[in-house]
Amino acid sequence: LEEIHRGGIGDDDFARVRADQPGDLGADPQRRVDPPGGVPAAHQPFAFEDGYRPATDIRAQITGTPPILGLAALEAGVDLQLEADPRAVEAKGRTLTDLFIAEVEARATDAELALVSPRDASARGLHVSFSHPQGYAVVQAMIARAVVGDFRAPDIARFGFSPLFLSYVEVWQAAQILCEVLATHAWDRPEFQTRTAVT
Numbered sequence: 049l050e051e052i053h054r055g056g057i058g059d060d061d062f063a064r065v066r067a068d069q070p071g072d073l074g075a076d077p078q079r080r081v082d083p084p085g086g087v088p089a090a091h092q093p094f095a096f097e098d099g100y101r102p103a104t105d106i107r108a109q110i111t112g113t114p115p116i117l118g119l120a121a122l123e124a125g126v127d128l129q130l131e132a133d134p135r136a137v138e139a140k141g142r143t144l145t146d147l148f149i150a151e152v153e154a155r156a157t158d159a160e161l162a163l164v165s166p167r168d169a170s171a172r173g174l175h176v177s178f179s180h181p182q183g184y185a186v187v188q189a190m191i192a193r194a195v196v197g198d199f200r201a202p203d204i205a206r207f208g209f210s211p212l213f214l215s216y217v218e219v220w221q222a223a224q225i226l227c228e229v230l231a232t233h234a235w236d237r238p239e240f241q242t243r244t245a246v247t
Contacts (some may be wrong), residue, residue: 052092093245095201129212140211142169144219145176148207151223152178158230177206179227184243185235186226192240193229195222 091101102108129137146169153163164179166172180186183203190197190205197207205226209219229235 085132094198109206132212137211141174141209142172143215144209144211144216145169145172145174147216148176148219148223150210151220152226155227156230157227161230174211175206176208177204177208179203180205180230182235185237185240188240189229189235189237190222190225193225195225 090097091103118232145165149163149165149167158180160180162175162179165175165177181186181203183205184199187197187199187205195207197205200206207222
């Protein structure tokens with residue numbers, strides 16, 4: 049490392065690396081400067097491993113805090129959410145998740161798809177998870193169709209339902225898209241098989 053700068057809370061942090069240095073910064077403890085531990089600089093940020101294992105390449109230097117302007121915009125959204133009746137928000141959320149499960153289970157023909165979330169909405173929260181051997185590729189195929197879920201190893205396709213801005217029609221459409229992706233094996237394309245850091 050040629051230089052590292054840490055400006056403190058709210059400031060950008062950066063590391064400058066000479067072009068002639070190899071990309072494997074984590075292998076040589078004399079050259080590695082560990083940033084504060086956290087998801088961005090982890091070896092596999094979304095593996096949710098016990099303990100912190102830093103990346104061994106330039107990603108090990110990712111550090112910093114969220115930009116203040118971004119947090120100011122987030123604050124406006126939180127203020128709007130606080131105006132909503134929490135009981136009504138939770139009730140709608142449970143209904144959305146119930147709808148998604150019912151539609152998927154009624155229409156999905158893939159016997160390898162299995163609900164892994166609690167069936168009881170009061171124990172489930174506002175996420176629904178299904179397991180499938182091709183869970184990663186299924187999620188990627190759905191993202192390509194504008195339905196954003198996430199993947200959790202080894203085989204979990206997980207979908208979150210925000211009742212403040214999702215409609216029943218959108219949830220119904222998401223269930224149809226999941227069933228279509230499974231029925232047509234749309235997930236079985238090379239671009240959906242390549243694992244990326246963000247899943």
